[in-house]
Amino acid sequence: MSLSIQPSAPLPGGPEDRRFGALRDPRTFVRVFVGVFFRDLESFFPGCRVEPLDADAPARPGFPRTRSRPGGGMDFRMMVEGPREGRERGVAVSLFGSWYRIVADGPIGLGEEDLRLIRAMGSVLDLNYQILFRRSRMSILQLLRGMPEDHYVAACLEPSAYAPAASAPSRVAEAILTLRTMALSTYENRRVTTGALILGPSPVADESAAPPGALAFGVELTSLKSLHRLCDGRRTLFLVDRDGRMADVVDVRRWVDRDGATAGAEPDDGGLEVPCARLYQAHARATRAGGHVCLVLSPHQEIKVFAGGMQTFVFAHGRWRVLDPASKFALWRESLADPRLARVLFQTALELAEERKGxxxxxxxxxxxxxxxxxxxxxxxDYRRDDQDDAEPTSIEPGGPTLHVVDDERAVGEIPASFAIPGFRGPGAGRGDSPSKRSIHYLxxxxxxxxxxxxxxxxxxxxxxxxxxxxxxxxxxxxxxxxxxxxxxGDGHRTxxxxxxxxxxxxxxxxxxxxxxxxxxxxxxxxxxxxxxxxxxxx
Incomplete structure (x- = not known):
C-alpha cells in the first residue's frame, strides 16, 4: 500500500476564505468561545445570572457599539455597573461585539477580586483565539497544560504572561499544575504538603541569581520523591525566580524579616490589614509588596493562593473559589459598632475554619x-435563679421508702442497706453535685x-x-x-x-x-x- 501526497487544492473564495482555511464559517468559533466563557464563569460564580443586552435596549446607554469581526479577535470589553433600582452590582461584558450583563448571586454582588478574575478570563480566551489564527507567538500546548480555571487564576495574578506578545508559559500556572500533581501523591504513607514563593517583577533585597543548572519549577519535578521533604509549605517554601527556576528553599518567616525591619514580636494579626489564619500570616506578608505570589498545598489538600497581602484564591472541594477577603471583612466590620470586636471574631472564625472545627x-x-x-x-x-433558695422541700409519702445520704461508709450499717447510698451527696449537701456546664460559667x-x-x-x-x-x-x-x-x-398555632x-x-x-x-x-x-x-x- 502506498500513499501519494498531492498538493492541496486552492481554497475557493477570496483572502478571507484562505485565512480561515477549512473553517468556512467562523461564527462556529464565536458560539464555541462564548459558550466556554459563560460555562467557566458558572464554575467560579454558581448561580450568577447572564442577561443578553439588545443593541437598542434602553438599559444599554453609554455602551460602545462594536461590529463583530471574528477574524480580528474576541474584542473583549468590560464595563462595571453600580447598584440601581434594587439590583446588585453587576458587570457588562462584550464578546465579539455582543453585550451581556453578569449579576452574581447574593446581596453583595461582585467584588474587586471578582472583576479582576472576569477580566483575566477574557484575556485568556482571547489569547486562545489569537493562537488559533496564528496571531500570537505562544504555543497552544502551553494553554492546554492544566485546567482552564488554573489559567484564569494565573492570568489574574500574572497578567503579563497572557498578553498577545507573551511567549513564555505562566510561572503561576506551572506552579498550580505542580501542586495539583503533588496532591495526588503520598510520601511514606502521608499526604504531601509543599509550597512556592514566586518572585514578582520588582527587585528583592539581597536577591541572588539562581545557580547554573537550576531546575525549572514545573510538574516534571514531581518524579523526585525526596523533593517532598525539602519543603512543607507551612514554614519552608521553594523560591521561584523571574525565569521560573527553583532558585532556593527559604524559611518564609525569615524571608519576610530578612531586612530586620519587622523582626521581633508581632501583633496577633501579623500586621495585616485583612485578617489571615495565623499559620499563613507570614505567607500573606510575603506578598504585600513587589507583586510576589505564594502558593501552598495544605494538609487538607487545598491549594491556597496569596497575593497582595491576603489569601485571594483557594482550590477546595473540586473547584476554585474567589475569596475576596477584603470586601467581606469590610462588610462584616461595618455591621458591628466596635471594629476591634469585628476583627477578633473574624480572626477566630478563620482559626476554627483552618482547624476544621465548627x-x-x-x-x-x-x-x-x-x-x-x-x-x-x-x-x-450571669443568670441567677432566685427561687432556688425559697423552694419548698418535697413532701414524702408517710410509710414510703426513704433515701438516706451518708458521708461515712461506716454508718451504712445503721440504716437499711437497700436505702443507703454511700459516697453520694445530693444538692442539699452543697458538695458532691454532678457537675454541669453551668458549673464552669464562672471561668x-x-x-x-x-x-x-x-x-x-x-x-x-x-x-x-x-x-x-x-x-x-x-x-x-x-x-x-x-x-x-x-x-x-400569642401565636396559638405556632406554625x-x-x-x-x-x-x-x-x-x-x-x-x-x-x-x-x-x-x-x-x-x-x-x-x-x-x-x-x-x-x-x-x-
Missing amino acids: GLLVVVPVPAEVIGRLIAPEDVL AEGRSLLTLDSSVVEALASLDGALAVDGEGRLLSFGAILRHDLSPP PSRDTAEGARTTAAIVASRFGPVLKISEDGIVSCFLDGNRVWDL
Missing part, C-alpha cells in the same frame, strides 16, 4: 431581646472578648453551641443551644417555619442573625456571614 459566633447588640427567646436563661453566664463570667487571649477565645468558640457576646464584646454565653422556633408571642424544619447549624445562624450579626464556621473550612436572616457571603 462554630457559631453571635453578636447581640441588645441582650435583653434574646434572653429567654433565642438563648435559654440557664445558658447566660468566663464578666469577661470581655477583647481582653481574653486568642487561644482562649478559640477554645470557647469551638464548644458545641454558640458563643454569644454583646455589642461591646462582653461574653453572654458559650456552648449555648439556640432556640429555633421563634414564633410571635413551624422553614428555619425550624431544617434544624441545623445553618438554621441557628439564620434565626440568630435576626438579632445581630453572625459568623458560622462549618467543619469543611467555610466561613459564612449572616445578616438580618440572610446569608450574605461565604469565605
